[in-house]
Amino acid sequence: MKKLILSAILVGSMATTFAQTADSVEIGAGYANQVWYSMLTGKQATVAKDNWDLAFDMVEIYATIRINSESGVMLWNYPKGDKGAWSTVDTNGLSTWTARYNSDTSWTYGAMGAYSDPSDPFDLDWGKYDVSTHTIKGDSLYVIKLVNGDYKKLFIEKLLSGVYTFKFANLDGSNETTASIDKSNFASRNFAYFSIVDNKSLNREPDFTKWDILFTQYTSFVPTAYNVTGVLHNRGARTVQVDNIPNVSTYMNWQSHNDNSEINTIGYDWKSFNGTGYDIKDSLVYFVKTWDKEIGEYSVWKLWFTDFQSATGKYVFNKQTVYTASVAGVDGKTEALMTLYPNPSNGSNVTLVYDINTGAKEATVQVYDMTGRLMLNDRLQTAAGMYTYTIHTAQLQSGLYIVRLTVDGKDAVQRLSIN
Structure with missing residues (x-):
């Protein structure tokens, strides 16, 4: 079986030719x-960084909630009671309460989510997972300072079937509002955002x-x-x-x-x-x-x-x-390497660098647009060694493409961006 040892020297010899x-x-x-x-x-x-107060995790297995602390949002777990104290919240002594913050090392631990009980596998900080109903039921009460400086009380009621339900109100109980965010509406996002100030959800980040x-x-x-x-x-x-x-x-x-x-x-x-x-x-x-x-x-x-x-x-x-894509054989060993430069290309031709360890029976390159249309199909050298192949871009419109190197039926692929 053909194999190639991917050494730092080889990667360096290919990578040093790449455009900065x-x-x-x-x-x-x-x-x-x-x-x-x-x-x-x-x-x-x-x-704009200041158009939201809360960010709800949209990944299926997660349930963390982050706050917009970089824009002045602050959060306190109410120390005088749990969800049952909703109607009696007071903020006497607020300056002595311990504020909650997002983790700065993981997206998965927000200000509501980073403070769970490690000894309780069902505790998710703002609520607990009910095995019988597959629901995270809220059990914690919060006081939140919003981006505009107002203070509200906040309760995350539940997460059921991908839908967060929560309510907020003025500290005196007036203007109570219940809202919800459905994960299915933000399936390609890390987070869905919510402005308590404006009482609306926001789709503010890319896929x-x-x-x-x-x-x-x-x-x-x-x-x-x-x-x-x-x-x-x-x-x-x-x-x-x-x-x-x-x-x-x-x-x-x-x-x-x-x-x-x-x-x-x-x-x-x-x-x-x-x-x-x-x-x-x-x-x-x-x-x-x-x-x-x-x-x-x-x-x-x-x-x-x-x-x-x-x-x-x-x-x-x-x-x-500096990445080098690989073609793996049936035994998982690397048979060939490929990379592209410059990538992205600002209209110049693109060089495919590929390396084959030992002689192959067949090697080809294909370029596809993002709809799957074949834009280029050509045969490559098959003898052992490192080669370059020029992809002419004059006929390619600006956009993303997939470049596929196939060696004896095994593939390596990389994206190519043409600006």
């Missing part, structure tokens, strides 16, 4: 916005398959809760942080470092305030590993920052694809 792309993202004066970003296709959405990192303010713990400006990665992504690199522009040895699932691995501390502006750690580089659900492959992107401008919330950075 300079890019920037602005979240606005006062860090007013959040920007969702795809490493492949760039900015996906820009949305979770369309973005990799989020440029935003968020609440971190340094060591106490404090709003920072940085970058969080998406669910399912993993990030490698490599420090003390003499030349980050040429460093490629990401495989020798452990990756991290904590969403704030990139975080905020790649920069530091010097009194008038920000200094960037020029010996620090990140490798962002993201799972492409549609093609069933990982992508790995190198990322390093070169500037941060606080007046406009402008992040300036370089990115570079």
